[in-house]
Amino acid sequence: xxxxxxxxxxxxxxxxxxxxxxxxxxxxxxxxxxxxxxxxxxxxxxxxxxxxxxxxxxxxxxxxxxxxxxxxxxxxxxxxxxxxxxxxxxxxxxxxxxxxxxxxxxxxxxxxxxxxxxxxxxxxxxxxxxxxxxxxxxxxxxxxxxxxxxxxxxxxxxxxxxxxxxxxxxxxxxxxxxxxxxxxxxxxxxxxxxxxxxxxxxxxxxxxxxxxxxxxxx
Amino acid sequence: xxxxxxxxxxxxxxxxxxxxxxxxxxxxxxxxxxxxxxxxxxxxxxxxxxxxxxxxxxxxxxxxxxxxxxxxxxxxxxxxxxxxxxxxxxxxxxxxxxxxxxxxxxxxxxxxxxxxxxxxxxxxxxxxxxxxxxxxxxxxxxxxxxxxxxxxxxxxxxxxxxxxxxxxxxxxxxxxxxxxxxxxxxxxxxxxxxxxxxxxxxxxxxxxxxxxxxxxxxxxxxxxxxxxxxxxxxxxxxxxxxxxxxxxxxxxxxxxxxxxxxxxxxxxxxx
Amino acid sequence: xxxxxxxxxxxxxxxxxxxxxxxxxxxxxxxxxxxxxxxxxxxxxxxxxxxxxxxxxxxxxxxxxxxxxxxxxxxxxxxxxxxxxxxxxxxxxxxxxxxxxxxxxxxxxxxxxxxxxxxxxxxxxxxxxxxxxxxxxxxxxxxxxxxxxxxxxxxxxxxxxxxxxxxxxxxxxxxxxxxxxxxxxxxxxxxxxxxxxxxxxxxxxxxxxxxxxxxxxxxxxxxxxxxxxxxxxxxxxxxxxxxxxxxxxxxxxxxxxxxxxxxxxxxxxxxxxxxxxxxxxxxxxxxxxxxxxxxxxxxxxxxxxxxxxxxxxxxxxxxxxxxxxxxxxxxxxxxxxxxxxxxxxxx
Numbered sequence: 001x002x003x004x005x006x007x008x009x010x011x012x013x014x015x016x017x018x019x020x021x022x023x024x025x026x027x028x029x030x031x032x033x034x035x036x037x038x039x040x041x042x043x044x045x046x047x048x049x050x051x052x053x054x055x056x057x058x059x060x061x062x063x064x065x066x067x068x069x070x071x072x073x074x075x076x077x078x079x080x081x082x083x084x085x086x087x088x089x090x091x092x093x094x095x096x097x098x099x100x101x102x103x104x105x106x107x108x109x110x111x112x113x114x115x116x117x118x119x120x121x122x123x124x125x126x127x128x129x130x131x132x133x134x135x136x137x138x139x140x141x142x143x144x145x146x147x148x149x150x151x152x153x154x155x156x157x158x159x160x161x162x163x164x165x166x167x168x169x170x171x172x173x174x175x176x177x178x179x180x181x182x183x184x185x186x187x188x189x190x191x192x193x194x195x196x197x198x199x200x201x202x203x204x205x206x207x208x209x210x211x212x213x214x215x216x217x218x
Numbered sequence: 219x220x221x222x223x224x225x226x227x228x229x230x231x232x233x234x235x236x237x238x239x240x241x242x243x244x245x246x247x248x249x250x251x252x253x254x255x256x257x258x259x260x261x262x263x264x265x266x267x268x269x270x271x272x273x274x275x276x277x278x279x280x281x282x283x284x285x286x287x288x289x290x291x292x293x294x295x296x297x298x299x300x301x302x303x304x305x306x307x308x309x310x311x312x313x314x315x316x317x318x319x320x321x322x323x324x325x326x327x328x329x330x331x332x333x334x335x336x337x338x339x340x341x342x343x344x345x346x347x348x349x350x351x352x353x354x355x356x357x358x359x360x361x362x363x364x365x366x367x368x369x370x371x372x373x374x375x376x377x378x379x380x381x382x383x384x385x386x387x388x389x390x391x392x393x394x395x396x397x398x399x400x401x402x403x404x405x406x407x408x409x410x411x412x413x414x415x416x417x418x419x420x421x422x423x424x425x426x427x428x429x430x431x432x433x434x435x436x437x438x439x440x441x442x443x444x445x446x447x448x449x450x451x452x453x454x455x456x457x458x459x460x461x462x463x464x465x466x467x468x469x470x471x472x473x474x475x476x477x478x479x480x481x482x483x484x485x486x487x488x489x
Numbered sequence: 490x491x492x493x494x495x496x497x498x499x500x501x502x503x504x505x506x507x508x509x510x511x512x513x514x515x516x517x518x519x520x521x522x523x524x525x526x527x528x529x530x531x532x533x534x535x536x537x538x539x540x541x542x543x544x545x546x547x548x549x550x551x552x553x554x555x556x557x558x559x560x561x562x563x564x565x566x567x568x569x570x571x572x573x574x575x576x577x578x579x580x581x582x583x584x585x586x587x588x589x590x591x592x593x594x595x596x597x598x599x600x601x602x603x604x605x606x607x608x609x610x611x612x613x614x615x616x617x618x619x620x621x622x623x624x625x626x627x628x629x630x631x632x633x634x635x636x637x638x639x640x641x642x643x644x645x646x647x648x649x650x651x652x653x654x655x656x657x658x659x660x661x662x663x664x665x666x667x668x669x670x671x672x673x674x675x676x677x678x679x680x681x682x683x684x685x686x687x688x689x690x691x692x693x694x695x696x697x698x699x700x701x702x703x704x705x706x707x708x709x710x711x712x713x714x715x716x717x718x719x720x721x722x723x724x725x726x727x728x729x730x731x732x733x734x735x736x737x738x739x740x741x742x743x744x745x746x747x748x749x750x751x752x753x754x755x756x757x758x759x760x761x762x763x764x765x766x767x768x769x770x771x772x773x774x775x776x777x778x779x780x781x782x783x784x785x786x787x788x789x790x791x792x793x794x795x796x797x798x799x800x801x802x803x804x805x806x807x808x809x810x811x812x813x814x815x816x817x818x819x820x821x822x823x824x825x826x827x828x829x830x831x832x833x834x835x836x
Contacts, residue, residue, distance in 0.1 A: 074448050075288040084290075085244070085273060114572050121574075123546050123566040125588040125636060134584055138575045166275040169258075181276075184393045185253040186415040 013197055016174040019087050019161075020154045023094035027102050027150050030095070032143065035106025036135060040118060050107065056100025061093075061153075065160030068093045072164065085166040090174070093160040098150040105149060109142025110135070144213040148206055155202050175201075242271040243453035246291035248362060250392050251436070252276035254411035254482055256473055264460045270453050279361040286311055286439055289446025292454040294439035297409075298362040302437055312442040317461050318470050318483045319435045320410050322366055324426035325396070326352075327403035334405065334425040340432050341374040343425070348374075351382040353404035357395050358387035362434070367407045370431060396420050409434060414478045436483070438462075462487050495559045496672035497522040497545065497640050502554035504537075504544050515540045515696045517554075522640060522672035524560060529683030529704075530676045531719050532693035538676040541693065542566065542642050545674060560670070562639025567632075569644040571625035573617035578609060578628055581617055585632040603635035606665040607658075622649050626658065634665055641666070641673045647682045652790070659685035680721045692716045710833055714757055717835065722759045724803045725835070730755035736834065742799040744777045746832045757835040764831035765805040767794065767823045768813055774826035782821040787814070798825055 038049050070076050072084040083089045117138070121131045136143060158176035165172035167181055175198040182191035251257065252274065261272045275291065279298050285291040287310045294311070296302060305311040324334055324343050332352040337343035347354055357364045371378040381387075384404070388395045392412040399406040400420025413424065426432060438458045443451035460466055467485035474482035499520040506513045515537040522528055522545075530538050543549050545556060546566040558564070574581050582600045591599070604610040607627040612620065620628060626646065633641060646662070647655045663686060666673055677683050683690070690708070691701035700707055700716045711717040714725050728736040734748040736758045744758065766773050780798035787793075792807040792814045803825070807814040817823070 073285075073288075073290045074446070075290055079448070085275060114570065116568050116570065117572050119548060120566075120568050120572045123548065123564075123642075124585045124632060125563050125565065126584060127588045130584070130587040134574055140575070166273070168273050168275065171273065181252075184249060184391050185255075186393055186412070186419060188419075 009194060009197060011170070012173055012175055012178050012194065013201070015087070015172075016155075016176075016198070017201070019090050019174055020094070020151075023091045023098060023154050024147070024151055026091065026095045027098040027154075028147065031099050031102030031146070031150075032106055032136070035103040035146075036110050036132070036139075038103065039107035039110025039113075053100050053104045053107065057104050059097070059100070061097050061157055062159040062163070064093055064096050065163030068096065068160065068164050084164065085168055085172055087165070087172055089164040090161050090172060093164045094154050094157055097157060097160060098154050101149050101153060102146045105142055105146035106139065109139035109145075112142075113138060141213060144209060148209050148213070151205060151209070152202070155198070155205070241269055241453070242273055243450050243457050244273050244275065244290075244292045245295060245457065246275050246277065246282045246285045246293070247295035248279050248282055248297070249276045250361075250363070250409050250412050251295055251297075253393070253415065254474075255477075256411075256470070256483065259473055260461075260466060260469060263466075264457060267460075268456055270456065272457060278359060279365075280359075286441050289441055289449060292441055292450045293457055294441065295436065296362065296439065297434050297436045298365055299435055299437070300365070302439060305439060309445055310442055311439040312444070313440045313458075314437050315439075315458060315462065316435045316437040317467075317487055318485050319433060320483050321428050322363065322407055322426075322432040322434050323410055323413055323424040324405060324432075325399065325408050325413055325420075325422040326405040326425050327421070328423050329403070330423075330425055332405065337426070340370055340426055340429050344370055344374040344376060347405050348376050348382045351384050353384035353402050354381070354386070355395050355399040355402065355404045355406045356381070356385065356387045357392065358389050359391075361392075363392060363407060363409055366432075366434070370407070373431065396422065411474070411482045414474070414480075414482070435486075464488070493523045493525050495521045496524045496670070497564070498555075498557045498559060499545075500555050500557070502544065502556065503552045504540050504549060505552050506540055506549070513537065513540065513696065515544070517541065517698055520691065520698065520701065522674060523689070524639075524670040524672050525666075526689060527666070527673040527675060527687045528689045528691060529687035530674060530691050530693060531678070531680065531683055532699075533719070534678060535695075536693040537696045538678075538693055539644065540696075542644055542674065542676050545640065546642050558639070560639045562671075563636050564640040564642070565633045565636050565638040566642040567629045567644065567646065569648055571622075571629040573620070573625060573628060576617060577613065578604070578615050578617055578620070579613040581628055582632050582635050585635055589636070599635045599637070603631040606634060607631040607661050623654050623658070626650065627661075630658075630662060630665075637669065638671055641671050643673065643675045645677055646675060647677070647679070647685075652788075655682060655685065662686065680719070690720065692719050694719075708761070709831075711759065711835070714759075714835060717757075717759050717833075722761050722833065724760040724762060724765060724801075726758045726760075726799075726801050726803075727756060728758045728834075730834065734829070736832065738799045738801075742778055744827070744832060745775050745829045746834060747829050749834070754836050755834045759833040759835055760803070760827055760831060762793070762804045763806050764827055765803060766826045767796070767805055767807065767817070769826055774828040774831070776824055776826045778825060779822055780825050782817060782819050782823060784819055785817055792817075796823060796825065 038046065068089060071078050072089050073079060121134060156176065158180055161174060162177045167173050167177040175194050179191050179194045257274055265271055279296060282294055282296050283301050283305060286294045286305050302314055306314050324340065326334055332346045332350045334343045334346060337346055356367060368378045388398055392408055393416055395406055396408055396413065396416045397420055400422050438461055440454050440458060441449050443449045467488045470483050470485045471481060474480060499517050502517040504515040530541060532538050544551060546564060574584050579600060582603055583596065586596050586599060604613055607630050609624060609627050609631060612624060617628060647658065650658060675683060675686050688704050690704050692699045694715055700712045708720050711720050711722055717725055726738055728738055731737050734746055735743050736746050737743050778798060780796040783795045783797050785792060785794050787809050790809055792809050794805050794807060794817060796803050
């Protein structure tokens, strides 16, 4: 019988938080500016860009896992990086999954803004960086929705993370892949213990974000 | 934006982002081997002894063989002899070394309405199941277990494709398949390790007797460093040697007694 | 306007907006905005008022020509729709100052001053999303004003405000800019609103400046009938000039005008409604004949009366609640008078 050790659960949980946190942060840092840009400008390729984003939102994570694997295993174009079965590959796969979500929700929020918003801010002499900050404040409800959606997707992701991470003990095992493994092995108690931790994490994080979001409504 | 960049730096510090460490070897094996827990018991000893970290990737048999065929692992641990021979013949694998074995088991409900326990051979058992016809659950996923099942059905003169009334395919792992069989009070073919792990949950019992056609041989396959220069050949050789050395073979022999009251594997390299 | 100098000078400007079938071109040969002055830009929809404003704001690049800034200080524009930023009223004004690199104390001072000027200091902590239309307009102006702009561009600043709201806002706006050297440009399609603020007028038509100049000049002496209608000289009567000083409408109606040296090709006589007098004594003008009252419409402040005279419909204004305004009614016969100097002859 595998040991139900708190240290084991803790180690996997910390790794889960690190990988998911990094993936979420990267998705936001990359996705928010793209979403703002797509939401604001009217340019010729815009419809194409938005369609790509929308299809990305619907892309099955297992497909992402397969495609990222094909890039990073030794026989693939980026095999020389030796990123296969490392947390790096897991973060990349999760960013690929979460990015369309962040971009899509953000661009919808920006699109709902008054079309003269940007111009008004410019003619008041507000510098570009501060304008970006003001813009984020305008769409903060939308941004929070994007964060919550991305967080949910990232925390619950198992297929892609398993494919590119390999569920290596001590290296790339996270809560979802561990739960899957223990379930397959018949170690239901261990699986349930980890499931409770994952659910608890999700509740706390999503709950905290919701409080922030709803607080902004008043 | 400041908060986010701080998060990024923290994340980067926490993760071992760099490529796999110098002293590591990538071992690809099947989920049933991983699930048995044998590797968890054996491998820490290897790492302590040699300082080489074993990175174990457990996927379906087909995927393991494919990884070997494309040089995406250093050492394979599988139990699908025919496919393994093909890999050797193709040159993707430089050496195949069987090192332990056990037996598949035909499991079913204690009532055993088809009378498998009285069958003369595994082939006969399948004929009895098919002629009743009794419900049967197959993995259908090209795993080692599934391949054996197909071979047995053929040898019994039965059509593996069509099955019979009550023949179901899960396309999933052994655990799921056993659970479905338990629910339906159906028969199924399973490796001994997973069967024992799920015995309580499923309520199934082992009905078949040991026979040569149920023999399940596990082999180590060294992926060819000539064909695939990135293979960590030295580490793979050392790991293979570890599995074959006397102390490890002894431990394989006794593995499983604590949990199941019986061994799961029989070592092949003990004189 | 002593001591005034140009704040912004436009020379040879050519702007093009749109493409293909719906191209619009604006051409402005010469236009100056004076420090401490206010220019009203009038014209029908599509004349190019917004295009001009956007060009002055630097939002669009001219095809040709120069817009020279002659004074230091920001050029700020307030849009037709007030667009508040998410956050409090105070935050909105502070945000406007974010690009100015001011020490905190000065920034806070300016914010307070701007809110004071537009009478919204009591709303400082309120969420901008909860403000009424009028309050939002005041916020937009306070935001722009806090920048101490050298040039302030206003696009329909009185939109959606009722009469008293317009008056109150224009008073506050005038007081606010009185102490500064800001050159103000007000774009509007409504003459009355323009007159609340401006000392100069420019009339645009089909992408060209039809006329620009001092307010009284343009009001009293529009160059053609189009401009005349834009600036409220709504009484335009086809006439023939009879030297030395009469305009002939028909056999029964000859009106005395100021003597002219060269007759030119006079075709119209224009009279501003407020200059056309009804049933008054001699001192107020030359009688030009009798007319019949057609309609009497009062908006509480002024009474607009249309009178049929010599086959034309003329319009005039009376102060509500006073004398004649109380008794005049459709069907009455009245005597019309106008001073010769108030008759403007147009080609």
